[in-house]
Amino acid sequence: xxxxxxxxxxxxxxxxxxxxxxxxxxxxxxxxxxxxxxxxxxxxxxxxxxxxxxxxxxxxxxxxxxxxxxx
Amino acid sequence: xxxxxxxxxxxxxxxxxxxxxxxxxxxxxxxxxxxxxxxxxxxxxxxxxxxxxxxxxxxxxxxxxxxxxxxxxxxxxxxxxxxxxxxxxxxxxxxxxxxxxxxxxxxxxxxxxxxxxxxxxxxxxxxxxxxxxxxxxxxxxxxxxxxxxxxxxxxxxxxxxxxxxxxxxxxxxxxxxxxxxxxxxxxxxxxxxxxxxxxxxxxxxxxxxxxxxxxxxxxxxxxxxxxxxxxxxxxxxxxxxxxxxxxxxxxxxxxxxxxxxxxxxxxxxxxxxxxxxxxxxxxxxxxxxxxxxxxxxxxxxxxxxxxxxxxxxxxxxxxxxxxx
Numbered sequence: 001x002x003x004x005x006x007x008x009x010x011x012x013x014x015x016x017x018x019x020x021x022x023x024x025x026x027x028x029x030x031x032x033x034x035x036x037x038x039x040x041x042x043x044x045x046x047x048x049x050x051x052x053x054x055x056x057x058x059x060x061x062x063x064x065x066x067x068x069x070x071x
Numbered sequence: 072x073x074x075x076x077x078x079x080x081x082x083x084x085x086x087x088x089x090x091x092x093x094x095x096x097x098x099x100x101x102x103x104x105x106x107x108x109x110x111x112x113x114x115x116x117x118x119x120x121x122x123x124x125x126x127x128x129x130x131x132x133x134x135x136x137x138x139x140x141x142x143x144x145x146x147x148x149x150x151x152x153x154x155x156x157x158x159x160x161x162x163x164x165x166x167x168x169x170x171x172x173x174x175x176x177x178x179x180x181x182x183x184x185x186x187x188x189x190x191x192x193x194x195x196x197x198x199x200x201x202x203x204x205x206x207x208x209x210x211x212x213x214x215x216x217x218x219x220x221x222x223x224x225x226x227x228x229x230x231x232x233x234x235x236x237x238x239x240x241x242x243x244x245x246x247x248x249x250x251x252x253x254x255x256x257x258x259x260x261x262x263x264x265x266x267x268x269x270x271x272x273x274x275x276x277x278x279x280x281x282x283x284x285x286x287x288x289x290x291x292x293x294x295x296x297x298x299x300x301x302x303x304x305x306x307x308x309x310x311x312x313x314x315x316x317x318x319x320x321x322x323x324x325x326x327x328x329x330x331x332x333x334x335x336x337x338x339x340x341x342x343x344x345x346x347x348x349x350x351x352x353x354x355x356x357x358x359x360x361x362x363x364x365x366x367x368x369x370x371x372x373x374x375x376x377x378x379x380x381x382x383x384x385x386x387x388x389x390x391x392x393x394x395x
Binding site: 010011 | 355
């Protein structure tokens with residue numbers, strides 16, 4: 001399980017990236033807001049977690065090419 | 072054809088030059104670890120295997136515990152039992168068992184930790200001042216090729232002393248570690264050694280226990296966890312936060328609940344709390360909500376191997392049971 005450290009000012013939080021990447025940004029912020037980071041910082045931390053696990057984001061726009069009819 | 076058995080008693084008596092002999096013991100290291108031939112293939116490999124065994128978590132069957140550096144050695148080997156017939160020459164009836172008393176200078180905390188080994192029977196390796204490790208061939212026969220497992224010789228171990236000094240004699244106030252070897256054969260015929268020229272007694276250090284506790288009550292799924300080193304001095308605990316707090320947060324902790332704590336709970340984040348000098352451990356809200364009130368949660372910190380990988384060397388952290 002990859003760990004993603006995020007330092008916002010004096011606050012250091014280490015996230016479980018797998019868990020974070022499985023949540024929407026809204027869910028993540030609601031769950032982790034108690035550690036004193038701003039919503040912007042939490043959003044940035046969430047993005048870092050998703051990048052760390054290279055998982056498709058929950059809110060990713062569908063790939064148009066995948067929706068082309070096959071001939 | 073020989074006319075007597077004298078030439079069949081043993082073999083040639085000369086050994087290769089520059090072999091080792093038991094020198095002055097500097098440390099004993101106790102525990103049940105048996106090194107395989109691949110682990111003692113050479114000095115560097117053995118050294119790494121020895122240090123790895125010392126770093127294992129308590130409870131691992133291969134864990135080794137180094138004792139403090141020896142400051143004085145007294146040879147208390149039992150005198151042989153002698154006897155003779157009324158008109159006969161005295162002869163030895165029974166060999167005396169090897170036994171030694173080691174004096175070590177330790178703090179009261181360390182002495183109390185050593186007391187756990189008082190009165191036990193345990194395998195022990197001895198590291199001497201020629202950088203040789205003494206143990207025995209723990210399988211097959213003595214003097215076979217180097218394919219046997221290599222293990223500490225079994226000793227009866229007692230720990231005592233560490234009382235007041237008398238102000239006159241340097242030997243007062245020290246702790247006394249007495250070792251008595253259970254098997255003369257293991258000490259003599261099956262005894263063997265490996266030399267580790269690059270190793271010194273100072274390399275062999277035991278781990279320091281770190282204890283976890285909750286400095287304040289949890290709020291829902293968010294727990295505050297503080298890590299300290301308890302001491303024998305009243306009113307004094309050592310707070311490890313400044314030194315390793317951030318390092319601990321970066322490592323993997325696990326949480327479990329239910330029977331034998333086998334049901335895992337996700338730890339979503341660990342933050343450093345500079346005010347409390349503690350860690351803020353957040354569990355997954357959904358899983359936490361599903362637990363009954365009063366449910367027990369076992370929070371398991373990184374083990375010694377993980378701590379070393381995270382550059383936190385020389386510590387072992389105990390688990391803590393949390394309550395919902």
